[in-house]
Amino acid sequence: TDFQIPSEKVVAGAGIIQILPQKRIWTLEELLHLMIAVSDNTATNQLIELATIAKLQSWLRENNWEDGIQLERQMMDFTTVKQNKISAKAAVTIFQKIMMLSEAYPDLKETIRRPLLNQQFRSNLAGTLEEAGISGLLMLNKTGELKNIQHDVAVFEYKGKTRFAAALTNNTGLEANATAWMQTVGKQLFSEMT
Incomplete structure (x- = not known):
């Protein structure tokens, strides 16, 4: 299925849809890829519209995740005081669920x-490990950020071992401090794996 995104639905912030005005038709898989790999806000909003906030909130309740995840608004919607929130535990739980789905559906892995x-x-989380180019180390992650907020959740796979981590920061005062802390967490996690 293809989705046409009219120009009035394109939002600022991260992503590439906003810088490609000549392309307005996207596949579902492209939108999913853009949402995850480049944190494209327009793609995310299109997917939220497709699923609807009400159905997503219901799904969170059905999985007993509503304490750790609040989905209240679309990306870049600052016309409301509502906020989207996630806990580190919920971020890891979601990542574990995604990895279980990838194993349960080999054709979609x-x-x-x-x-x-x-x-x-x-x-x-993957910072210094990415630069090290460690053979056999797979790192799957998803970041999120807003003013004074940096989040990262990741799964590290190495020599048959799997580890999940979530690092969420808020108002650290200096972005570099949050990045350095997350890199330390990632290095310690990998060290524990080896």
Whole structure:
């Protein structure tokens, strides 16, 4: 199925849809990939509209995740005081669920994992490990950020071992401090794996 995104639905912030005005028709898989790999806000909003906030909230309740995840608004919607929130525990739980789905549906495994493996923002949990180019280490992650907020959730796979981590920061005062802390967490996690 293809989705046409009219110009009035294009929002600012992260992503590439806003800088490609000549392309307005996207497949579902492209939108999913853009949402994960480049944190495209327009793609995310299109997918939220498709699923609806009400159905997503119901799904969160059905999975008993409403305490750790609040989905209240679309991306870049600052006309409301409502906020989207997630806890570190909920972020890891969601990531574990995604990895279980990739194993339960082998035909979709690559489709599910590819955007997370192709994440373009690798400076946090995977930061120093990405630069080290460690053979056999797979890192799948998803970041999120707003003013004074940096989040990263990741799964590390190495020599038959799997580890999940979530690092969420708020009002650290200096973005570099949050990045350095997350890189330390990632290094310690990998050290524990080896």
